[in-house]
Amino acid sequence: MIKRWSDRFFKWFCHPDYYLDIMGDLEETYKDRLEFGEKRTQWKHLFSVLQLLRPSLMRPFFCKPLLISKGMLRNYFKIGVRSLARQRLYSTVNIVGLAIGLAAFLLINEYISFERSYDRHFSESELLYRLTTDQIREGVVGTRDAMSFNPSGPILADELPEITNYTTTFKFSELVFRQNNQVRYEKMVVAADSNYLELFDYPLLQGDPKTALNAPDGLVLTESKAKAYFGNADPIGKEIEILSNFNRPFKVTGVMKDVPENTHYKFEMLMSLTSIEDQLARDKWNGFNYYTYLKFDPNADYELLQSKLKGLLRKHEGSEISLEYNIQPVESIHLYSDFTFEPEIHGSHKAVSFLVIISIFVLVIAWVNYINLSTARAVDRAKEVGLRKVIGAHRKQLVGQFFTESLLINFFGALLAIAIAELTLPFFNNLIDKEITKHLWNDVGFLQAVFIFFLIGTFVSGFYPALVLSGFKPVAALRGKFRHSKKGVVLRKGLVVFQFVVSITLITGTLIVGNQVHFMQSKNHGFDMNHVIGFANPRVPGDQVTSLEEKLRLFHHDITSHYAVRSAGTSSVIPGGASNEIGSMSGGVTLVGIRDRLDATIYIQFINDQFNETMGLDLLGRDFNRDFAQDTLAIIVNEAFLELFGIADHSNVIGEYVQFGTSPENDKFKIIGVASNFNRTTLKNSIEPTCYFYDNWFNSTVPRIINSVVRLEEETYLEGIDFIEQSWQQFFKDAPLDIVFVDERFERLYKEDKRFGNVFGSFSLLAILVAILGLFGLSSFMATQRTKEVGVRRVLGASIGQIISLFYKDFLILIGISVAIGAPAVYFVMNGWLDNYAYRIDFPWWILVLAGLLISVFTLVTVGYQTSKVALLNPAKTLKYE
Amino acid sequence: MKKFQLGEFEEIVLLTVGVLYDEAYGVAIKNEIENRLERKVSVGAMQSALRRMEKKGFLDSRLGEMNKKRGGKPKRYFTITAFGKQALEYSKDVRTDLWNSIPEIAFDLKLV
Numbered sequence: 006m007i008k009r010w011s012d013r014f015f016k017w018f019c020h021p022d023y024y025l026d027i028m029g030d031l032e033e034t035y036k037d038r039l040e041f042g043e044k045r046t047q048w049k050h051l052f053s054v055l056q057l058l059r060p061s062l063m064r065p066f067f068c069k070p071l072l073i074s075k076g077m078l079r080n081y082f083k084i085g086v087r088s089l090a091r092q093r094l095y096s097t098v099n100i101v102g103l104a105i106g107l108a109a110f111l112l113i114n115e116y117i118s119f120e121r122s123y124d125r126h127f128s129e130s131e132l133l134y135r136l137t138t139d140q141i142r143e144g145v146v147g148t149r150d151a152m153s154f155n156p157s158g159p160i161l162a163d164e165l166p167e168i169t170n171y172t173t174t175f176k177f178s179e180l181v182f183r184q185n186n187q188v189r190y191e192k193m194v195v196a197a198d199s200n201y202l203e204l205f206d207y208p209l210l211q212g213d214p215k216t217a218l219n220a221p222d223g224l225v226l227t228e229s230k231a232k233a234y235f236g237n238a239d240p241i242g243k244e245i246e247i248l249s250n251f252n253r254p255f256k257v258t259g260v261m262k263d264v265p266e267n268t269h270y271k272f273e274m275l276m277s278l279t280s281i282e283d284q285l286a287r288d289k290w291n292g293f294n295y296y297t298y299l300k301f302d303p304n305a306d307y308e309l310l311q312s313k314l315k316g317l318l319r320k321h322e323g324s325e326i327s328l329e330y331n332i333q334p335v336e337s338i339h340l341y342s343d344f345t346f347e348p349e350i351h352g353s354h355k356a357v358s359f360l361v362i363i364s365i366f367v368l369v370i371a372w373v374n375y376i377n378l379s380t381a382r383a384v385d386r387a388k389e390v391g392l393r394k395v396i397g398a399h400r401k402q403l404v405g406q407f408f409t410e411s412l413l414i415n416f417f418g419a420l421l422a423i424a425i426a427e428l429t430l431p432f433f434n435n436l437i438d439k440e441i442t443k444h445l446w447n448d449v450g451f452l453q454a455v456f457i458f459f460l461i462g463t464f465v466s467g468f469y470p471a472l473v474l475s476g477f478k479p480v481a482a483l484r485g486k487f488r489h490s491k492k493g494v495v496l497r498k499g500l501v502v503f504q505f506v507v508s509i510t511l512i513t514g515t516l517i518v519g520n521q522v523h524f525m526q527s528k529n530h531g532f533d534m535n536h537v538i539g540f541a542n543p544r545v546p547g548d549q550v551t552s553l554e555e556k557l558r559l560f561h562h563d564i565t566s567h568y569a570v571r572s573a574g575t576s577s578v579i580p581g582g583a584s585n586e587i588g589s590m591s592g593g594v595t596l597v598g599i600r601d602r603l604d605a606t607i608y609i610q611f612i613n614d615q616f617n618e619t620m621g622l623d624l625l626g627r628d629f630n631r632d633f634a635q636d637t638l639a640i641i642v643n644e645a646f647l648e649l650f651g652i653a654d655h656s657n658v659i660g661e662y663v664q665f666g667t668s669p670e671n672d673k674f675k676i677i678g679v680a681s682n683f684n685r686t687t688l689k690n691s692i693e694p695t696c697y698f699y700d701n702w703f704n705s706t707v708p709r710i711i712n713s714v715v716r717l718e719e720e721t722y723l724e725g726i727d728f729i730e731q732s733w734q735q736f737f738k739d740a741p742l743d744i745v746f747v748d749e750r751f752e753r754l755y756k757e758d759k760r761f762g763n764v765f766g767s768f769s770l771l772a773i774l775v776a777i778l779g780l781f782g783l784s785s786f787m788a789t790q791r792t793k794e795v796g797v798r799r800v801l802g803a804s805i806g807q808i809i810s811l812f813y814k815d816f817l818i819l820i821g822i823s824v825a826i827g828a829p830a831v832y833f834v835m836n837g838w839l840d841n842y843a844y845r846i847d848f849p850w851w852i853l854v855l856a857g858l859l860i861s862v863f864t865l866v867t868v869g870y871q872t873s874k875v876a877l878l879n880p881a882k883t884l885k886y887e
Numbered sequence: 888m889k890k891f892q893l894g895e896f897e898e899i900v901l902l903t904v905g906v907l908y909d910e911a912y913g914v915a916i917k918n919e920i921e922n923r924l925e926r927k928v929s930v931g932a933m934q935s936a937l938r939r940m941e942k943k944g945f946l947d948s949r950l951g952e953m954n955k956k957r958g959g960k961p962k963r964y965f966t967i968t969a970f971g972k973q974a975l976e977y978s979k980d981v982r983t984d985l986w987n988s989i990p991e992i993a994f995d996l997k998l999v
Contacts, residue, residue: 025950025960025963026913026950026960027913028958029954029957029958029960029963030912030962031930033956033957034917034930036956037914053931055931059935061938061939062934
């Protein structure tokens with residue numbers, strides 16, 4: 006078998022002059038060797054054949070003398086340039102179209118490769134995994150959390166030999182730093198153990214990565230933070246005081262380069278994990294608020310480990326627990342992980358694939374333009390081809406000539422594409438809101454991509470026209486009896502339909518994304534968010550919380566006395582935050598006497614007696630009351646919480662008790678009210694089942710009165726803000742005041758979706774522009790070709806309008822077909838996209854109609870313009886020779 | 888420009904063709920080199936060297952008789968041409984010349 010194939014292969018490539026005797030030699034050697042076993046000999050035979058595969062023994066594969074003649078090549082270029090120059094409109098349409106297509110394609114690909122580069126810059130990044138926690142409800146995976154319990158790392162590393170290293174980290178939401186009496190809020194601080202810098206090997210500019218995070222109260226700053234705090238002085242060994250949580254000075258033990266943009270776990274300062282030992286001990290197996298990363302042995306089997314990990318948490322924590330460990334590769338977190346409590350708003354692989362598809366479409370549309378225009382022009386060139394053939398041109402030579410033309414057009418297109426990409430880069434960076442790179446023209450990778458796609462483009466776009474044009478029969482072509490072949494027309498129409506389908510799909514897609522974003526922004530979130538503001542209350546050490554509460558109450562009393570302030574309350578979270586802002590409990594929850602324990606994530610929010618009123622929520626039952634001492638053990642639940650238990654009659658649960666965790670000794674909280682649902686975060690998520698605790702619940706370790714929420718009067722809200730600022734100065738002189746509008750916070754949540762819509766829209770526009778450009782060229786040629794027909798019709802009394810509609814009718818049919826093809830595609834893709842949102846619009850069919858209409862109008866304008874140019878010619882002139 | 892284009896491997900092949908005199912065809916040449924020089928010879932390298940030298944005019948060839956063992960394919964026998972002989976002599980002369988030009992002392996020093 007092997008021998009037969011290798012013989013055949015040898016015969017195929019070997020020079021016929023050498024074949025006979027070498028084959029004889031091979032045969033002889035083969036027979037000599039047979040005694041060593043057939044299989045082995047056959048392989049040896051194949052090996053010998055491969056050794057013979059060298060240029061000096063091969064037959065000639067190309068007709069070298071035909072193609073590589075210098076004079077002929079020069080002639081190709083000369084003819085090519087001349088024909089481009091003669092048909093200025095046609096060349097411009099092609100070059101501009103190709104340039105836009107290529108530039109858009111390459112820009113998007115720069116962005117995509119950036120998105121895909123996340124977390125790949127660490128050495129052995131493919132071995133890094135994040136330990137996550139899944140919640141299992143009745144055997145089904147419920148909430149998936151990016152965080153894990155803090156003792157997990159060391160325990161797992163002990164248990165599983167495949168884990169070679171681990172690190173436990175904690176991300177602070179905010180810390181207050183003080184240096185030289187200047188207070189700064191830092192939101193990007195991460196506490197990490199000394200393994201962290203081994204797994205994520207950021208090089209330290211100063212300090213030793215092995216010891217920098219060992220001792221308690223050590224800080225590693227990024228370069229820019231070091232500059233902000235210490236200017237040009239050497240920061241090592243210097244001290245910064247951290248007020249909140251700590252109230253003690255920290256020592257700088259290292260400086261590192263700024264963390265790059267393309268990592269999912271960004272920070273500006275690292276704190277030694279030993280500094281929060283007491284918190285670690287307290288949280289232990291009670292709260293999983295930690296990001297744990299594991300490093301695996303290169304030979305470890307990911308899936309096997311995953312299944313091994315599943316049961317381990319139950320082993321450590323008792324069989325009662327409904328949580329399971331899981332792991333995910335660090336490299337795929339940015340694009341694929343969609344867990345709760347992600348450290349940052351992550352990218353989306355779906356958005357990336359959408360963009361890949363759009364970018365390919367843009368490019369292909371540009372290529373299609375070239376193919377369409379060159380085949381449509383075939384008539385113009387038929388005589389030229391015929392004559393060349395008569396004189397003796399070989400078909401291969403003609404193919405070469407037409408390829409040269411496509412090469413020239415693609416070459417100019419590529420040059421222009423580099424210029425366009427370079428010039429539009431700032432806009433593009435702006436559009437995607439990330440600075441990927443400053444310049445493209447000197448970026449080697451980019452230029453390589455340009456070159457590669459220039460070659461591919463030349464081949465793809467040049468292949469078909471070259472084949473068609475070189476295939477004409479000289480006699481027919483010279484007699485002028487030349488007509489388009491049926492096949493050619495069908496192909497061209499097919500390509501036009503393809504362009505229309507893509508255009509319609511992109512228009513619809515853009516409009517649907519826009520509609521969904523608009524829907525989310527304008528949908529009622531369950532409360533009136535206009536003129537509601539929020540701000541952070543001053544931070545104080547734990548022992549002063551009570552006095553702060555007192556002071557805050559006075560402050561709220563003071564501001565609500567102003568006519569522009571309607572009401573003010575406190576809350577642990579301001580509405581409109583990211584999904585990870587709110588606290589949650591996953592230890593199980595029981596409705597005592599009504600429903601058994603449910604292993605679900607319940608979100609918890611601490612509010613005071615004014616919050617519900619400020620938000621304007623409907624309340625069944627009663628609100629918290631400061632005068633009732635027992636309200637420390639009372640809670641208000643929201644409707645989503647009851648829906649989770651499947652309770653329809655909300656008034657029934659009032660006065661009943663809620664218990665958290667598994668132990669029957671745990672505190673029982675009395676339900677005093679049911680609050681109406683409102684969306685605290687993006688409408689991508691459904692409403693969180695929430696329990697509202699009264700903020701003076703005594704044994705809470707969670708910060709409670711962190712924020713104020715204030716509702717202002719519509720007419721005079723600006724005066725209200727002025728007054729709040731004045732009053733703040735009187736009450737809390739030193740603390741910074743940072744007022745945000747709740748509606749603006751929501752706006753920010755939809756930024757990512759909006760950006761996606763903008764990117765989608767911009768590139769769709771380009772794709773459509775390129776398609777219209779092609780249509781412009783195509784209809785121009787079709788009109789010119791039918792000049793005589795138009796002349797005759799005019800003479801016989803047709804009006805210009807009639808002639809235009811005659812031409813237009815052809816395109817209208819194509820548009821109809823395109824809508825029919827495009828509709829299911831759009832429905833399939835965009836409905837899937839809409840399904841990502843808990844609150845989504847119905848699939849808007851009218852948008853398809855609108856897209857079809859838009860395309861029809863664009864087509865009418867281009868076709869009408871080109872046709873009327875021909876129709877307006879004097880028939881006497883166009884028919885002169887008939 | 889060198890007077891004769893003759894590489895090291897080509898020279899060995901050419902000499903072996905001479906050694907085998909009237910029996911120099913592919914398999915025989917290969918075996919001869921492998922036996923004498925105790926080194927592996929790639930069929931490809933050898934065949935392309937043979938054809939190259941034939942083109943340069945160092946070798947001449949004729950097709951021999953058909954043979955059943957060879958699957959009915961003929962052998963191609965190679966013989967050295969006068970030009971090939973000149974090339975070999977030239978190459979040998981150059982070497983002898985070089986040998987003779989080495990001062991005795993160069994070898995002596997090596998021994999120390």
